[in-house]
Amino acid sequence: MKILSRDIASLFKKPNSKFFAYLLHGMDAGLIDERAKELALLFSDNLNDPFSVTRLTGKEVQVDPALLADALNALTLLGTMRVVLLSGTATELMSAIKSNIEYLHSECRLIVSAKDSTTKHSLVTLCEKHPNVAAIACYPDEDEQRKKLIYETLIQNNIDVSNHLTEYISNKLGDDRSINRSEIEKISLYAAKTKSITKEEIDLVLGDNYLPILDKLVDSVFRGKIETIGPLLKKIRAEGIQPIVIIRYFQSHVKILITIGAKKQKGLSIQAAVNSIRPPIYFKRKQSVINHSKLFSIKGCSALMERFMLLEGQCKMGSNPNPYSLIGQSLLGVAIKLSNHRV
Secondary structure, three states: OEOOHHHHHHHHHOOOOOOOEEEEEEOOHHHHHHHHHHHHHHHOOOOOOOOOEEEEEHHHHHHOOHHHHHHHHOOOHHHOOEEEEEEEEHHHHHHHHHHHHHHOOOOEEEEEEEEOOOOOOHHHHHHHHOOOEEEEEEOOOOHHHHHHHHHHHHHHOOOEOOHHHHHHHHHHOOOOHHHHHHHHHHHHHHOOOOOEOOHHHHHHHHOOOOHHHHHHHHHHHHOOOHHHHHHHHHHHHHOOOOHHHHHHHHHHHHHHHHHHHHHHHOOOOHHHHHHOOOOOOOHHHHHHHHHHHOOOOHHHHHHHHHHHHHHHHHHHHOOOOOHHHHHHHHHHHHHHHHHHOOO
């Protein structure tokens, strides 16, 4: 049975007894792991108990599907609920689950983590149609979900955080839920005594080592320096900077340009408009921002923002094997346009 996103929270608070198995699928491996553990703890107090909890991999059951059958039907001590944790790719898991799905029973809970799977995979279709299986999609956090996670985590630790700082933290995070939670917990630990945190402290905790190279990429694109985009992207990829972080960095930059354009329309000089931006633009970046703001009208910025939002959606779909190539093609297109004329 397919579980709608709005029903996931209530299901995790009070699982329906008709569900003997849970399929966690999607592109967010961190969220899948987090939810798998959360579900398992609903049925077992000790996930390290070998007499009631069995862990299997997709590769293992692909070679020997009977392993899953044995795990589902093994007896537990003291009559506790048996939990089977099965993790792998959807293709690895398909045969074993298909062979055993009709033999699920109330004395055991099967929790399946199918990573890098799409909603069209036959495993997802199979589980969504079965009345005793809850199929839960795990998509990368969108902006609002990420902001909610930040706010709730910090508030739970009595740390005062404004909407502005919440957005600032959100823009520095990627798509993986477990990594994001780890980063937010770093902030919580840092601010445990003062119960507050500043933008500078956030930079210190989360690190800003990637900013200079991303600034260079932004400058190359907006200056139409086509020949430097490829090498910069190669270096960015080598440093492990996530594709979504790159795209959102450009989105944040365009938002600043739109804000400056709006302030200019209200009569402010370009210098005054740049100086009024909050949070303040780093002084070494101000001249570049001024130069970039002269290239685009608000209409041009809006079109560029739509382009980057579309690019983010394409990268999240997971159908493209190399999102860095997708980003490179898009940035080259913008750079070529800017090298030819102003918009």
